Amino acid sequence: MAEVAAAAGPTTGSAVRVQSISLSGQSSVPPQYIQPLQIRPGNHADSFDNIPSVDLSDFDPAHRDRIREEIGRACRDWGAFHVTGHCVPSGLLERVKAIGRAFFEDFSMEEKLKYACDASSSATEGYGSRMLENDDVVLDWRDYFDHHTLPLSRRNPSRWPHHPPDYRQTMAEYSDQMSLLAQKLLGLISESLGLPTSCIEDAVGEFYQNITISFYPPCPQPDLTLGLQTHSDMGTVTLLIQDQVGGLQVLKDGTWVAVKPVPDAVIVMLADQTEIITNGAYRSAEHRAITNSSRARLSLATFHDPAKSKKIFPAPEIVSSSSPPRYREVVYGDYVSSWYTKGPEGKRNLDMLLI
Numbered sequence: 006m007a008e009v010a011a012a013a014g015p016t017t018g019s020a021v022r023v024q025s026i027s028l029s030g031q032s033s034v035p036p037q038y039i040q041p042l043q044i045r046p047g048n049h050a051d052s053f054d055n056i057p058s059v060d061l062s063d064f065d066p067a068h069r070d071r072i073r074e075e076i077g078r079a080c081r082d083w084g085a086f087h088v089t090g091h092c093v094p095s096g097l098l099e100r101v102k103a104i105g106r107a108f109f110e111d112f113s114m115e116e117k118l119k120y121a122c123d124a125s126s127s128a129t130e131g132y133g134s135r136m137l138e139n140d141d142v143v144l145d146w147r148d149y150f151d152h153h154t155l156p157l158s159r160r161n162p163s164r165w166p167h168h169p170p171d172y173r174q175t176m177a178e179y180s181d182q183m184s185l186l187a188q189k190l191l192g193l194i195s196e197s198l199g200l201p202t203s204c205i206e207d208a209v210g211e212f213y214q215n216i217t218i219s220f221y222p223p224c225p226q227p228d229l230t231l232g233l234q235t236h237s238d239m240g241t242v243t244l245l246i247q248d249q250v251g252g253l254q255v256l257k258d259g260t261w262v263a264v265k266p267v268p269d270a271v272i273v274m275l276a277d278q279t280e281i282i283t284n285g286a287y288r289s290a291e292h293r294a295i296t297n298s299s300r301a302r303l304s305l306a307t308f309h310d311p312a313k314s315k316k317i318f319p320a321p322e323i324v325s326s327s328s329p330p331r332y333r334e335v336v337y338g339d340y341v342s343s344w345y346t347k348g349p350e351g352k353r354n355l356d357m358l359l360i
């Protein structure tokens with residue numbers, strides 16, 4: 006790590022920022038970023054497919070059956086889909102991407118590092134790069150800014166960038182809109198399984214929402230690296246938006262499918278606790294981000310998680326003597342700790358709960 010730090014310039018503790026390496030103009034990536042041969046992105050053919058898309062407009066009783074059916078199919082077959090007609094103003098989607106880009110591209114590294122997250126513990130708020138506690142993992146070609154946004158008792162905008170002037174207001178507005186959309190979607194997802202509308206939401210309890218802006222600088226060796234290693238998200242449902250560069254991929258039946266940017270759409274990604282609550286009827290989406298050599302890419306992921314103390318188990322409404330529980334009960338905080346110490350390695354953490 007010391008070698009990278011010397012080559013990369015500014016650091017906080019041992020935390021190098023990928024953007025510094027990218028800007029230094031090196032023609033090869035430091036060894037810590039080189040993925041093992043079998044998981045390099047070049048080994049997988051790109052698919053011309055895209056994830057399904059569901060139009061939520063006409064959200065009235067007459068259309069609810071159609072929407073429910075489409076969502077059910079997308080959840081069963083993919084675990085990931087675009088939604089359009091979601092009522093989140095397109096101006097807000099653009100503004101939140103613009104403030105994110107302004108932080109990464111307009112601030113000097115010195116200014117950015119004033120917001121550095123605590124590199125010695127996981128999931129702290131602020132500007133970082135390295136996600137896992139484990140020292141021998143291959144590093145992601147990504148920097149990020151993580152915001153704690155809900156419940157309101159966790160939301161402290163004074164820890165977020167002070168510039169552009171509308172940063173904090175825009176992020177707060179975006180957080181509220183994403184929470185409403187997540188609630189609406191979890192209701193539809195429950196209904197699509199014949200469950201009461203509030204089933205998944207009741208099993209989750211109050212949303213703990215975090216918003217992570219990921220910034221993937223141009224990478225001199227995209228065939229050797231990953232922007233974000235293969236994982237499924239830990240919580241219940243992730244709502245993601247990306248810019249026009251593209252780089253997100255979802256694993257479908259053993260093939261990586263590129264999630265092509267759709268203007269104004271929001272990507273819905275089922276996460277691990279939804280897989281447990283639905284007793285595996287819907288599986289969480291395995292995904293990753295690849296890099297490219299010419300254009301920086303930006304995405305915003307909004308995670309909706311249970312409280313750390315919440316016990317998660319297959320919903321009683323879905324288990325029966327003919328369909329027994331397939332997952333062991335887990336305290337959500339224990340699940341998170343295991344993820345951060347062992348690393349995601351695809352869906353290994355969830356698979357460990359299988360009965």
Ligand SMILES: O=C(O)CCC(=O)C(=O)O
Pocket residue numbers: 217219233238245247252253292293294303304306
């Ligand atoms: O940048 C992306 O498209 C993916 C981000 C992501 O998967 C995450 O933050 O968990």
Ligand SMILES: [Fe+2]
Pocket residue numbers: 236237238243292306
């Ligand atoms: Fe993710």
